[in-house]
Amino acid sequence: MKPAKFEYHAPGSVDEAIALLGRYEGDAKVLAGGQSLVPLLNFRLSRPAALIDLNRIPSLAYIRADDGVVRFGAMTRQRTIEFSDVVRQRLPLLSEATRLVGHLPIRTRGTIGGSIAHADPSAEYPAILAALDGEVVVKGPKGERTVKARELFQTYLTTSLESDEVLTEVRLPAIDAGAGTAFEEFSRRHGDFAIIGIAAVIAGDGASCSMARLATAGAGPIPVRLRAAEEILERDGLGDAPIAAAAARAAELVDPDSDIHASSAYRKHLTGVLTERAVRRAMAKRGR
Amino acid sequence: MAFLRSPHAHARIGRVDLASARAMPGVVTCVTAADLRDTVRPLRAASRMTGYHATDLLPLAADKVRYQGEPVVAVVAESRYVAEDAVDAIAVEWSPLPPVPDARAAMAAESPLVHEEFGTNVILTRAFRHGDVDPALAGAALVVRERFRFRRHAALPIENRAALAAWNADGLTLWSSTQVPGMVRDALAESLAVPGHRIRVVAPDVGGGFGLKSSVYAEEIAVAALARRVGRPVKWIGDRREDLLASTQAWDEEIDATLALDGHGTIRGLRASVLADVGAYSIVPWTASIEVIQVISFLPGPYRVPAYLGEGAGVATNKAPMGPYRGVGRPVATFVMESLLDRAARRLGLDPREIRRRNFITEFPWRSPSGIVWDSGSFAETLDEAARLADWDGVRAAQSLRGDATRRLGVGVASYVELTGIGSAIPASPGADIATGTEGATVRVDPTGTVTASFGLACHGQGHETTLAQVVADTLGARLDDVRVVHGDTSAGPIGTGTYASRSAVLGGGAAILASRSVREKALAIAAHQLEADARDIELQESAAWVRGAPDRRVSLREIARSAYLGARRLPKGLEPGLEATRYYDPFFGTASSATHIAVVEVDLALGAVTVLRHVVVEDCGRVINPRIVEGQTIGGVAQGIGGALLEELVYDDQAQLATGSLMDYLPPTAWEIPPIVVRHLDRPSPSTIGGFKGVGEGGTIGAPAAIANAVSDALGSLGVEIAELPVTPDRIFRLLASRAPRTG
Numbered sequence A: 001m002k003p004a005k006f007e008y009h010a011p012g013s014v015d016e017a018i019a020l021l022g023r024y025e026g027d028a029k030v031l032a033g034g035q036s037l038v039p040l041l042n043f044r045l046s047r048p049a050a051l052i053d054l055n056r057i058p059s060l061a062y063i064r065a066d067d068g069v070v071r072f073g074a075m076t077r078q079r080t081i082e083f084s085d086v087v088r089q090r091l092p093l094l095s096e097a098t099r100l101v102g103h104l105p106i107r108t109r110g111t112i113g114g115s116i117a118h119a120d121p122s123a124e125y126p127a128i129l130a131a132l133d134g135e136v137v138v139k140g141p142k143g144e145r146t147v148k149a150r151e152l153f154q155t156y157l158t159t160s161l162e163s164d165e166v167l168t169e170v171r172l173p174a175i176d177a178g179a180g181t182a183f184e185e186f187s188r189r190h191g192d193f194a195i196i197g198i199a200a201v202i203a204g205d206g207a208s209c210s211m212a213r214l215a216t217a218g219a220g221p222i223p224v225r226l227r228a229a230e231e232i233l234e235r236d237g238l239g240d241a242p243i244a245a246a247a248a249r250a251a252e253l254v255d256p257d258s259d260i261h262a263s264s265a266y267r268k269h270l271t272g273v274l275t276e277r278a279v280r281r282a283m284a285k286r287g288r
Numbered sequence B: 001m002a003f004l005r006s007p008h009a010h011a012r013i014g015r016v017d018l019a020s021a022r023a024m025p026g027v028v029t030c031v032t033a034a035d036l037r038d039t040v041r042p043l044r045a046a047s048r049m050t051g052y053h054a055t056d057l058l059p060l061a062a063d064k065v066r067y068q069g070e071p072v073v074a075v076v077a078e079s080r081y082v083a084e085d086a087v088d089a090i091a092v093e094w095s096p097l098p099p100v101p102d103a104r105a106a107m108a109a110e111s112p113l114v115h116e117e118f119g120t121n122v123i124l125t126r127a128f129r130h131g132d133v134d135p136a137l138a139g140a141a142l143v144v145r146e147r148f149r150f151r152r153h154a155a156l157p158i159e160n161r162a163a164l165a166a167w168n169a170d171g172l173t174l175w176s177s178t179q180v181p182g183m184v185r186d187a188l189a190e191s192l193a194v195p196g197h198r199i200r201v202v203a204p205d206v207g208g209g210f211g212l213k214s215s216v217y218a219e220e221i222a223v224a225a226l227a228r229r230v231g232r233p234v235k236w237i238g239d240r241r242e243d244l245l246a247s248t249q250a251w252d253e254e255i256d257a258t259l260a261l262d263g264h265g266t267i268r269g270l271r272a273s274v275l276a277d278v279g280a281y282s283i284v285p286w287t288a289s290i291e292v293i294q295v296i297s298f299l300p301g302p303y304r305v306p307a308y309l310g311e312g313a314g315v316a317t318n319k320a321p322m323g324p325y326r327g328v329g330r331p332v333a334t335f336v337m338e339s340l341l342d343r344a345a346r347r348l349g350l351d352p353r354e355i356r357r358r359n360f361i362t363e364f365p366w367r368s369p370s371g372i373v374w375d376s377g378s379f380a381e382t383l384d385e386a387a388r389l390a391d392w393d394g395v396r397a398a399q400s401l402r403g404d405a406t407r408r409l410g411v412g413v414a415s416y417v418e419l420t421g422i423g424s425a426i427p428a429s430p431g432a433d434i435a436t437g438t439e440g441a442t443v444r445v446d447p448t449g450t451v452t453a454s455f456g457l458a459c460h461g462q463g464h465e466t467t468l469a470q471v472v473a474d475t476l477g478a479r480l481d482d483v484r485v486v487h488g489d490t491s492a493g494p495i496g497t498g499t500y501a502s503r504s505a506v507l508g509g510g511a512a513i514l515a516s517r518s519v520r521e522k523a524l525a526i527a528a529h530q531l532e533a534d535a536r537d538i539e540l541q542e543s544a545a546w547v548r549g550a551p552d553r554r555v556s557l558r559e560i561a562r563s564a565y566l567g568a569r570r571l572p573k574g575l576e577p578g579l580e581a582t583r584y585y586d587p588f589f590g591t592a593s594s595a596t597h598i599a600v601v602e603v604d605l606a607l608g609a610v611t612v613l614r615h616v617v618v619e620d621c622g623r624v625i626n627p628r629i630v631e632g633q634t635i636g637g638v639a640q641g642i643g644g645a646l647l648e649e650l651v652y653d654d655q656a657q658l659a660t661g662s663l664m665d666y667l668p669p670t671a672w673e674i675p676p677i678v679v680r681h682l683d684r685p686s687p688s689t690i691g692g693f694k695g696v697g698e699g700g701t702i703g704a705p706a707a708i709a710n711a712v713s714d715a716l717g718s719l720g721v722e723i724a725e726l727p728v729t730p731d732r733i734f735r736l737l738a739s740r741a742p743r744t745g
């Protein structure tokens, strides 16, 4: 488990990084926290000619909140997000979910940009990007562009980023103060990737639901936004029957694959169970 | 050093092109089996078992590979990075063969053969018969039957296997992360045709073994052979991928079992047939029989079973070889027997504790249906105490309060008896030609008055440095700080094999007592001479001697030892100089350790998730040398048992490719998944071993899976679900519930 030979560059700016990526014509990889990339290198499943290390670009690590949007520099560590007051206030869903990402040493190095660029469908951050309709800022030789969650994730570990582009920023709309949020997840062990995770945002008074946002982790090759289930809640409110109906709809909306940890049928079942639990918990947290 | 390992489960090895690998800068040599044919002889695990087929152990596969991960080419380079690059540059012409993916497939008439020369994939069978089981079953008031399945498991020591070989004019020194330096020395002498006294095997601080490191491995032979070939030291540090692919694996058995009882729950007979997937080779020196035969040997457990038939078959497949793992056979046997008893109790409306009490063996010595002699056992006592500590009645009360909530409580019990400190009467591996029944100790007091106790056994985390020092200090009358324990070095101690099978406290401790007694006797004689008293009146404690009743005039152990070596008038007339002794010990039958485990679990029906809320172990490991060490051993064992019950499974696909090749997919429990574990010791000295010790290294892993399985069955009992397959993963619980009840949401 030693990586194949690679060259190593530690540019001081994003532009320099982009230039280096261009020079290797698709054969270089960006190194962020390394928590997903380094295992792939060690197993020789990934054999880039060069690593372009973003860890020496301090301007890529920040959390800023303005205009109802929270902006994260791509190199912001998961551990920083976990303890950020801004995130706790504006994006409690993200605070909660961050505690479910791996273990302390992993969060200490792992970055939000790396997690989203890596596009593991079982990861928490891509699900939240999908649930909140967030977007990412991507910079390449032709300049900057923004990409919405639904255009970003293509399939397992694959995004619409070009090989010479760097993800520089993640933008998540702040959650209304009155809304309730919950991230329900089931994994085999504490800290493992989710078998199924459900991100939920619920707004509205009493049994009425003015807005519902639901998205999955682990239920398919990309995070799945459960729009049809959200609609049931927004239309019929938050009584037992509509919640059960939304949960059942959620299970129908996903088409997960089987793997050694969980069959497709079990994942579908969990999608329903966890949708119901997430909705109920998010409801209970409204207005706090 | 790095190995090119087979990517295929079953394939013929065609042309191997080493040219570009050999040409890489930093590569010292690349060799195949053909290059080593003249200098390395194959090893075979011999056995007197009828119908047994031995297989060759070679450093590199010749002609054909039989499991994914089998070493084919060895590359020696200046660094592991370069060696792995060179491995990448080797081209092998493979001719893939249809693989034999599991034991059932291997038994089919049309199955490909793992070893063509045997004409069968069944490489061993064995049966134990006692009484007449058919009438017992036919006439019984209650018969419970089940097909049990215990999936494949990895021992997973924290330190992967590793070996470093260096030759000089005196011969070979091999440092190896092994439990059995003595066995490795003997094996290397044979395979490399080098006299034994020219081989030194050192097992330094070893980071865990759990049985995985108790066999002789191809890689150990390869580093030794290649170091000789290139004339330089050669090192191989296995990585986790290699550990999961190419170390011995555990369990993987299917057991058809039938238990017959009368209307009161008294056992009338037991019949079991075990089908074991033993993988591709019969390991050295244990043979492929070690696990499966221990299952049928231990199945009757701590119970009176008047009629028994236990049959086992070991079937070769294209997987990594099966080997001994903490508890060997007993975790599976205990899972089966304890599950059957709970099923019977449920049918008869009996309390699980009561059905056990009605069947426990109460007279000792007791000859088990498989011929083991139980010298003692604290079965009912451990059961009652465990039930009290686990608050059994409280759990029952809480269960009825919860009713049919989504989260169900369950409580499960497992009692077992295990043979530990096995002596020469019962070989640790049936029919195999290895000396597992004896172990030696050398106790030497040097002229500075400090004590060195050397052993042929090896320590890989059990704390022998503490426990054996305690035994020597107590027996000899030396200060604990004055005793140093040396182990794991074949040139530093008496002859021995190593540490496995819960033997070191019993055999090493027993030999330590014998040797310490001899030294003490001599020290007393010298002290008596110097204090002008009779040896019978001398006290020797804490490294000082005095005449009983006159503690003011003392001679220190240092003075005694100096005298022993100075000789002349300082010694009693005729006493041989020197202050050391080497003694060997053979406990003959061995001794019985016993315990009861009780697990309390919560099952979330909607998730199919099991959480162990608490786990209680009450055990009788004989005289307790050091309670903290016993506790550490037990807790570690329980943690591995929890892994086996709920999480850990080596999954091979239908092409016999390992799907759990890293710790992202093979899931040992972490601290989060381990509940508070309560351990209570009963201090009941063994009636049959010197010192009264019984073994305790493996017990935790023996009881935990069965107790947890029974607890889950208890939680799900009202839904008609009983656990017959481990690990009981969330997906399996989901399927069990889905097949019996309407979907829960």
Ligand SMILES: Cc1cc2nc3c(=O)[nH]c(=O)nc-3n(C[C@H](O)[C@H](O)[C@H](O)COP(=O)(O)OP(=O)(O)OC[C@H]3O[C@@H](n4cnc5c(N)ncnc54)[C@H](O)[C@@H]3O)c2cc1C
Pocket: A029, A030, A031, A032, A033, A034, A035, A036, A037, A038, A054, A074, A075, A100, A101, A102, A103, A106, A109, A110, A111, A112, A113, A114, A115, A117, A118, A120, A122, A123, A124, A125, A161, A165, A166, A167, A168, A191, A192, A193, A194
């Ligand atoms: C044991 C373990 C458990 C884990 N459990 C979880 C979990 O439960 N949930 C979870 O979400 N994650 C989990 N992870 C993954 C972890 O969160 C990683 O940190 C994350 O997936 C990747 O982030 P990184 O910063 O480490 O990226 P890296 O590993 O450095 O990079 C990952 C990939 O993204 C690319 N990349 C990174 N940054 C950029 C960028 N700015 N622009 C373009 N491309 C980029 C890299 O080239 C690479 O292909 C776990 C990891 C481990 C080792």
